[in-house]
Amino acid sequence: GENVEQHPSTLSVQEGDSAVIKCTYSDSASNYFPWYKQELGKGPQLIIDIRSNVGEKKDQRIAVTLNKTAKHFSLHITETQPEDSAVYFCAASLRNQFYFGTGTSLTVIP
Amino acid sequence: GAVVSQHPSWVICKSGTSVKIECRSLDFQATTMFWYRQFPKQSLMLMATSNEGSKATYEQGVEKDKFLINHASLTLSTLTVTSAHPEDSSFYICSANPGGGYEQYFGPGTRLTVT
Numbered sequence: 001g002e003n004v005e006q007h008p009s010t011l012s013v014q015e016g017d018s019a020v021i022k023c024t025y026s027d028s029a030s031n032y033f034p035w036y037k038q039e040l041g042k043g044p045q046l047i048i049d050i051r052s053n054v055g056e057k058k059d060q061r062i063a064v065t066l067n068k069t070a071k072h073f074s075l076h077i078t079e080t081q082p083e084d085s086a087v088y089f090c091a092a093s094l095r096n097q098f099y100f101g102t103g104t105s106l107t108v109i110p
Numbered sequence: 111g112a113v114v115s116q117h118p119s120w121v122i123c124k125s126g127t128s129v130k131i132e133c134r135s136l137d138f139q140a141t142t143m144f145w146y147r148q149f150p151k152q153s154l155m156l157m158a159t160s161n162e163g164s165k166a167t168y169e170q171g172v173e174k175d176k177f178l179i180n181h182a183s184l185t186l187s188t189l190t191v192t193s194a195h196p197e198d199s200s201f202y203i204c205s206a207n208p209g210g211g212y213e214q215y216f217g218p219g220t221r222l223t224v225t
Contacts, residue, residue, distance in 0.1 A: 031212070032212035034212075034213070034214070036216070041219070041221070042218055042219065043114075043116075043203050043216040043217050043218040043219045044154070044203070044216045045216070046213065046214075046215065046216075049212075049213065051212070089153065089154070093212050096142070096207070096212065097156065097159070098144075098154075098156070098214060100153045100154045101153065102152075102153050103151075103152075103153050
């Protein structure tokens with residue numbers, strides 16, 4: 001199967017600063033990489049995703065980059081706001097099955 | 111769009127009883143649904159994959175006789191935890207794939223507490 005590693009496990013930033021979360025995967029056949037935001041007691045919410053034939057994707061303050069050669073992808077959040085505080089999970093899709101990272105708890109300090 | 115609901119949102123049951131959790135895709139048809147389990151401050155662990163009209167595929171280590179999954183229609187999948195024990199207490203989350211793509215849309219989760 002696939003092995004996804006995610007760093008850091010916790011991240012604190014000042015409001016307005018940027019936050020970067022990184023993930024690596026092991027199987028080069030993985031072809032889809034979503035990022036989810038999970039608030040306490042709720043289900044994960046898809047915030048952005050990228051397919052293996054794309055290197056970068058941006059949606060307002062959120063961007064994802066993918067380096068297929070190095071097998072890593074990153075989530076970038078700019079101009080962070082307190083409501084961005086949550087746990088973020090990356091995932092890699094291999095044969096339509098998702099393999100999740102271990103999560104990053106992001107705290108945005110007002 | 112792409113809304114998935116779960117019912118109930120939380121349930122408390124006594125040890126030895128069975129509990130059924132429903133997962134519905136509200137505005138799309140889901141050819142495939144997934145059931146995950148999540149322990150506090152941990153990641154999501156895939157339990158099983160279900161396709162409408164066929165038997166579910168369970169991950170290694172998941173007891174199929176204990177966690178019964180029925181994908182009755184293109185908008186409904188159910189997970190029944192049979193003879194529940196306290197160690198089954200967890201957060202159960204379903205997701206649905208609309209078909210034709212890779213996306214999975216997650217439900218809000220069901221908190222199960224077995225006393």
